[in-house]
Amino acid sequence: xxxxxxxxxxxxxxxxxxxxxxxxxxxxxxxxxxxxxxxxxxxxxxxxxxxxxxxxxxxxxxxxxxxxxxxxxxxxxxxxxxxxxxxxxxxxxxxxxxxxxxxxxxxxxxxxxxxxxxxxxxxxxxxxxxxxxxxxxxxxxxxxxxxxxxxxxxxxxxxxxxxxxxxxxxxxxxxxxxxxxxxxxxxxxxxxxxxxxxxxxxxxxxxxxxxxxxxxxxxxxxxxxxxxxxxxxxxxxxxxxxxxxxxxxxxxxxxxxxxxxxxxxxxxxxxxxxxxxxxxxxxxxxxxxxxxxxxxxxxxxxxxxxxxxxxxxxxxxxx
Amino acid sequence: xxxxxxxxxxxxxxxxxxxxxxxxxxxxxxxxxxxxxxxxxxxxxxxxxxxxxxxxxxxxxxxxxxxxxxxxxxxxxxxxxxxxxxxxxxxxxxxxxxxxxxxxxxxxxxxxxxxxxxxxxxxxxxxxxxxxxxxxxxxxxxxxxxxxxxxxxxxxxxxxxxxxxxxxxxxxxxxxxxxxxxxxxxxxxxxxxxxxxxxxxxxxxxxxxxxxxxxxxxxxxxxxxxxxxxxxxxxxxxxxxxxxxxxxxxxxxxxxxxxxxxxxxxxxxxxxxxxxxxxxxxxxxxxxxxxxxxxxxxxxxxxxxxxxxxxxxxxxxxx
Numbered sequence: 001x002x003x004x005x006x007x008x009x010x011x012x013x014x015x016x017x018x019x020x021x022x023x024x025x026x027x028x029x030x031x032x033x034x035x036x037x038x039x040x041x042x043x044x045x046x047x048x049x050x051x052x053x054x055x056x057x058x059x060x061x062x063x064x065x066x067x068x069x070x071x072x073x074x075x076x077x078x079x080x081x082x083x084x085x086x087x088x089x090x091x092x093x094x095x096x097x098x099x100x101x102x103x104x105x106x107x108x109x110x111x112x113x114x115x116x117x118x119x120x121x122x123x124x125x126x127x128x129x130x131x132x133x134x135x136x137x138x139x140x141x142x143x144x145x146x147x148x149x150x151x152x153x154x155x156x157x158x159x160x161x162x163x164x165x166x167x168x169x170x171x172x173x174x175x176x177x178x179x180x181x182x183x184x185x186x187x188x189x190x191x192x193x194x195x196x197x198x199x200x201x202x203x204x205x206x207x208x209x210x211x212x213x214x215x216x217x218x219x220x221x222x223x224x225x226x227x228x229x230x231x232x233x234x235x236x237x238x239x240x241x242x243x244x245x246x247x248x249x250x251x252x253x254x255x256x257x258x259x260x261x262x263x264x265x266x267x268x269x270x271x272x273x274x275x276x277x278x279x280x281x282x283x284x285x286x287x288x289x290x291x292x293x294x295x296x297x298x299x300x301x302x303x304x305x306x307x308x309x310x311x312x313x314x315x316x317x318x319x
Numbered sequence: 320x321x322x323x324x325x326x327x328x329x330x331x332x333x334x335x336x337x338x339x340x341x342x343x344x345x346x347x348x349x350x351x352x353x354x355x356x357x358x359x360x361x362x363x364x365x366x367x368x369x370x371x372x373x374x375x376x377x378x379x380x381x382x383x384x385x386x387x388x389x390x391x392x393x394x395x396x397x398x399x400x401x402x403x404x405x406x407x408x409x410x411x412x413x414x415x416x417x418x419x420x421x422x423x424x425x426x427x428x429x430x431x432x433x434x435x436x437x438x439x440x441x442x443x444x445x446x447x448x449x450x451x452x453x454x455x456x457x458x459x460x461x462x463x464x465x466x467x468x469x470x471x472x473x474x475x476x477x478x479x480x481x482x483x484x485x486x487x488x489x490x491x492x493x494x495x496x497x498x499x500x501x502x503x504x505x506x507x508x509x510x511x512x513x514x515x516x517x518x519x520x521x522x523x524x525x526x527x528x529x530x531x532x533x534x535x536x537x538x539x540x541x542x543x544x545x546x547x548x549x550x551x552x553x554x555x556x557x558x559x560x561x562x563x564x565x566x567x568x569x570x571x572x573x574x575x576x577x578x579x580x581x582x583x584x585x586x587x588x589x590x591x592x593x594x595x596x597x598x599x600x601x602x603x604x605x606x607x608x609x610x611x612x613x614x615x616x617x618x619x620x621x622x623x624x625x626x627x628x629x630x631x632x633x634x635x636x637x638x
Binding site (some may be wrong): 025044045047055270273274277278279280310313315317319 | 363589596599629634636
């Protein structure tokens, strides 16, 4: 296995000075509604408003001074861009973020706020990748991918590490799956912590995914990674394609991919906003949507759900 | 003084088994924006989604078994109704809640959910009071007022008690003022804890109030309680009239009433939703609005702000 539990524990020690150990929330009313014990890990309260900051900090602080001197670069239209910009500022090196020209203004302002340089390009993957190559060639910056990277996977796994340490006797974990960094890291934690010990109670790990962006579901079912797909979900954080490294881990260690509809995402998001009083993105709400849709798996169980982020436009809500 | 610090400490012991000790949140970005240290007491995460549950539980559990046997009654179009319904259920006695016929459906469902009886009436104060008299005469229930009541004031004061115990060296507290239960209780805590001890650092207490519902501001300035006013604020929790007992305490122990505009409430609410990722009512946002509007009072200070509630209709937001 490319990434081990020991790597994730090391990542946690490395990033702890720079991140929040986020709280876990519960709601009696939601427990009654779902018929299970739900423990929500609040990564929307993480620095930069998303778990992505864990992987970005781990990747940048894993580099030697020499390696990182010319800075770091990535392409991102999501939370990875601002996470990397903040992590680079902490390390004291430049960050170059390639963004589509139509990216939201608030996102650009956040990245500028951390002192990073934004390079705009066309809104296609090909344009982003070729612009990134240009930037790396010009600046000597190190490319830090958003998810298909061992250091990123190890960093994202630290959220699950905190959750299983903070909440005893979990039966299952549900995390959103997009590129698969979080699901891969979470699976390594869950299987690693319950395999070699006297603890015989395995924790099952499920990825929750929108029906409208079901590449992980199809990849998991067929055993072959689906490389091209056309996502059309409101959960924009999950419209990325499952990474190669991520799929290799998920195929081995995850217990399933659970699909949810767009309506189920909206309903779950409404419950999280009104019951937990937490502002989360649609991408985060897929976890509760899955817990509600699959009672045959979850009824009566103790379930950890990772609320992955809370960055969204309040003037464009689905309610 | 009708209510003392000792009463509030006793209330806290009485209600602790039935309420959440709510967390305190901070945001680096908000601190930078305001130029002060802000500590948000999260009463929107309280049982029933509002601090009102503290006063309701204290009032009901202060009654003897004989007194409470026939149940409790109130009129409310706000958070006091569901708080009283829940507290009565905990005590195992009936609750009768008089509501205007046009009250929101979700509010009625919450009250029904706690097993209380709803009695509908016209949407005027006169109609509500006469219906309440009828209910009390018919059932023998004890009337529990929403704020003009010593047990309610003592109960609401427990939120500030937790806050000043959890956060060291606060310079000031800002709380919303409607009927004045929370502001009165908070003022007693702040002055009581800093008067008779060696601690010479007084905590100043300010009420934050919408310009469009400024009866507390005018009462405080003139020294005479303004009994009739016509509120027109989106902060519906603050459109009540300052109570007599409440004003007597506030006049003596509070340091001022700070007005904020409707636009300032929306802007502060937007900041709390996007920076803290917390779903709070407009009534709760007046606290941050005041901290932003009055830098001459707050710059460089350590400020506790009570986020009083998070119950609102997501399909009717001001953004």
